[in-house]
Amino acid sequence: MKLSxxxxxxRLEPSYWEGxxxxxxxxxxxxxxxxxxxxxxxxxxxxxxxxxxxxxxxxLRVFVVGYFRQAATERGHARAGHGQGRPFIATPFDKxxxxxxx
Numbered sequence: 001m002k003l004s005x006x007x008x009x010x011r012l013e014p015s016y017w018e019g020x021x022x023x024x025x026x027x028x029x030x031x032x033x034x035x036x037x038x039x040x041x042x043x044x045x046x047x048x049x050x051x052x053x054x055x056x057x058x059x060l061r062v063f064v065v066g067y068f069r070q071a072a073t074e075r076g077h078a079r080a081g082h083g084q085g086r087p088f089i090a091t092p093f094d095k096x097x098x099x100x101x102x
Contacts, residue, residue, distance in 0.1 A: 003036045010057050015092060019064040038063050
């Protein structure tokens with residue numbers, strides 16, 4: 001990926017790339033533009049705080065989670081079946097574990 005004309009390698013799990021693609025589409029940006037914006041904001045915040053050394057990959061993970069958390073509503077959680085003591089429903093971990101018969 002190129003950010004500000006420089007080739008950059010970012011390692012993220014597939015679900016984060018999918019999240020970035022969804023956000024980019026919704027916000028009418030390319031993934032490269034969105035990643036560049038996150039990097040720029042991360043650098044600006046780094047200049048104004050004692051936090052430094054945060055990787056772009058970690059900043060992108062925090063951004064994706066924060067973006068979707070802001071969009072989560074009680075109605076959306078209810079529609080997804082959340083709040084019923086089954087936190088893994090509709091997630092990549094929503095698999096019934098194999099049980100062993102004794």
